[in-house]
Amino acid sequence: MIKAILIFNNHGKPRLIRFYQYFAEDMQQQIIRETFHLVSKRDDNVCNFLEGGSLIGGSDYKLIYRHYATLYFVFCVDSSESELGILDLIQVFVETLDKCFENVCELDLIFHMDKVHYILQEVVMGGMVLETNMNEIVAQVELQNRMEKSEVNQVI
């Protein structure tokens, strides 16, 4: 199960946080800080898996992450997930963002946090993988977009 998905930038500023297991707000903040601390001090060409986070789930807990330009995408998972599979999933999510936003950058995530959430919801639901087919995901997002547009048009 995916316990949490954290996206933060190189300075540790959170850009998206999504917890699939309940943690109180202050604990969430602590987890973000700890995770950033663990991930940010690692070189770029070491491995993408990491243990040692103490705050979620004890020993059955791994951080799987990818670093893209200014952003870290970190998935906190338990041992029921395949490590390489999660790496693929991060890639699928990022490629989808890139398609939806056209050359996604950090600013897109900041100003369209809600949209990023909606896209993520098409990939992961309640901590489990919902869909891995990028075309299907993009199709769902486009459908949402059309509904949004039609509402705007109604108002006008």
Place this chain on the structure above:
Amino acid sequence: MPAVSKGDGMRGLAVFISDIRNCKSKEAEIKRINKELANIRSKFKGDKALDGYSKKKYVCKLLFIFLLGHDIDFGHMEAVNLLSSNKYTEKQIGYLFISVLVNSNSELIRLINNAIKNDLSSRNPTFMCLALHCIANVGSREMAEAFAGEIPRILVAGDTMDSVKQSAALCLLRLYKTSPDLVLMGEWTSRVVHLLNDQHMGVVTAAISLITCLSQKNPDEFKTCVSLAVSRLSRIVSSASTDLQDYTYYFVPAPWLSCKLLRLLQCYPPPEDGAVKGRLVECLETILNKAQEPPKSKKVQHSNAKNAILFEAISLIIHYDSEPNLLVRACNQLGQFLQHRETNLRYLALESMCTLASSEFSHEAVKTHIETVINALKTERDVSVRQRAADLLYAMCDRSNAKQIVAEMLSYLETADYSIREEMVLKVAILAEKYAVDYSWYVDTILNLIRIAGDYVSEEVWYRVIQIVINRDDVQGYAAKTVFEALQAPACHENMVKVGGYILGEFGNLIAGDPRSSPLVQFNLLHSKFHLCSVPTRALLLSAYIKFINLFPETKSTIQEVLRSDSQIRNSDVELQQRAVEYLKLSSIASTDVLATVLEEMPPFPERESSILAKLKKKKGPGAVSVNELEEGKREGGELNGGGERGDNSAIAASNASTPSPSADLLGLRTGPPVTAAAPSAGSLLVDVFSEAGVNDDGFLSSAPPSVVSEDPATPLPESNELLNKFVCKNNGVLFENQLLQIGIKSEYRQNLGRMYLFYGNKTSVQFITFTTTVTCPGELQSQLNVQSKPVEPLIEGGAQVQQVINIECLTDFSDAPLLNIKFRYGGALQNLTLKLPVTINKFFQPTEMASHDFFQRWKQLSLPQQEAQKIFKANHAMDTEVLKAKLLGLGMALLENVDPNPENFVCAGVIQTKAQQVGSLLRLEPNAQAQMYRLTVRSSKDTVSKRLCELLAEQF
């Protein structure tokens, strides 16, 4: 065209975000946020009804503020309102807010459930998906109660859209995880299993997560999934890279689904049906073959996806552990990965090989990679990978390579990362003990360990070496000689001094014949370290000295001189002073015979589970060290100590080891506390647990009929009141702990409802059977509290932990605490103990903020004499303002600043929520630092509440 419309967003939101980004300092940012929060709050509270768009905008702003790390304590109601909007975007943001900022506030949940119900029955697939998402993300019990019946129907209905099916599958999975008792699969089982055959790969992907979870819990009912999974897998594996179109990821057909299928198969033993098995073996072989083919793309995503499947296939092969041919191929494949240029693959190969090492078919094959693994330990740049290499070395170690592996680990320790040193030390200690053929090697290894990584050598490690030396005659002389040499180093670690002091005190005579280590030389060497050591070590050395007087009468006058010196006999530390006085007296009045009896060599230690193994296990968490391994450790340990009965607890061992001279007690000279306070409290607790509580001792005096006894099945432990008091101002922590069992507690309260999670941890390596717990409300508490506990698993494996949920409803105010009775069998003996559950009236407080004027007005209104309770008492803890504040906040009331004219005083206000009524309470605590006293006054609208609060609080400060 981008799928996301960037232009049509909410302008106000974009402006706000830009403002925040333009803030030059953290303070400016906080100021801007507070301004915005005030604005939103006033908009929400205002008279003018907000339109959907504004609500959406404000809710979105709140989400953004939350992301920045600020608590959001309002807006939930507006979000709930948005759920019933018929505009998609408004509904969508409402659900998002609820999912991210879930608050199990029961009234809201009811409203949310209503909205979900409407959307589920709307037949609009997009709305249904939103609702299912919300259930899956919140997953509360109330939601399970409302929807667990409906969702399986949606999942298997023929006319449900694929995207809804996907969501329904994962939604059901979430509900099953939170409330398995409410999700009844029965009639749906076969149709859910057949989702594995669904045309739509997305549906299969979602369904397989559900099926895997259900299979783990009910393997028999779901075992038909095996053949379906095998045929699905076979179809994917044999398809060309273009067959599956969209589900082909970088030329690999459906990698995600393949991994999940292979995981599902790991829930079951190898298929019994020959045809199915043959097909599966074929699949596994194909996967292994594909690994050798040239890659179809140079992209890392291609090799990742391919290898994700390969690693899962290898896991399945290891899980079956029955096909020697496949096992060896798997091992060779991993061997290739050990030297791969991708760090991720090296990491995963080391990890998989660790499990492979425990299979009898492949253990030898794994061992052939020893040089590569040692090399990885030395040269990998990434600590995660080095850690895996150390784990693998530990797993592949056996008698044939123990010396080499231990030597490599020792040399690695000198440069190892701080984060893994302690674990490495434990591993070296365990391997050295487990595979010691000659004990001089063992002693050398442990002393080296102390020399290299003394700071990381825990007590358990040096206790253990002493236990082993004492139990084995053949190594004592060698040990004495080796520690003597080790102590000659100009700087040696304090742990070395401890071991040296203990061993020379016992066996120094074995090397005294050599003039280079004559008694006086030994003594002077030990004493030269004395002043550099901490108090416990000095205490140990003093005991070694008195043992010297017995072993070597010629050292008596020198040692007496030392004991008599002011720095000993007038030492400011009570323990050291007492030892010096007593030992001096003992050496001067006791005859040699008495002295020889009292200071006799320590008897062999009874055999027990290696405390080091227990420690490693604890460090790694349950599951990391298998029970097998522990058992094995025990067996090996038994051999090593020449057998002997087990059953002691290691805390007592520890106290023996660190208090090397029980002699002082024998004479009854000693009155002070022992050096290590580890044992006594645990010891006395044990007595309580082992005695069958409830059997009344005064049976022959008691004239009460037996029914009285059954009404009160057990008397709580004497210390349970104290345990209860520990939790008055906090909700989480360890409620109880003894040698066998640890009970942790986590609780949360809202209004008059509470939920408590109890975690029962088995600290031993043996399973607890017929584990039952009962919660009772004695006497009138029955009518005051409604307590419901879910049953717990009757079996707790060694080292495992089970959880129990207890729901509490406060009907009216109360003073007693519910009783928790725990019964289980451990190694045949029935254990029975009763504790008080830390449910106290203050848990149901709602804090109430009020201004000074209001406070005193309320205070005056509560002026009836019985409404007030007052206590004046002495401070039990330091009167630290911050600590006091924290405790008062933990109590659950609002701590009111600037209310009391005297700034030293604390005042609080709160309302206790019970089902029957609300009880307003005010509190005033007046510390008097000079007298170290407090005056505590509580006033509330109900006399029993004032009294109880006063009692509870008087114990806290």
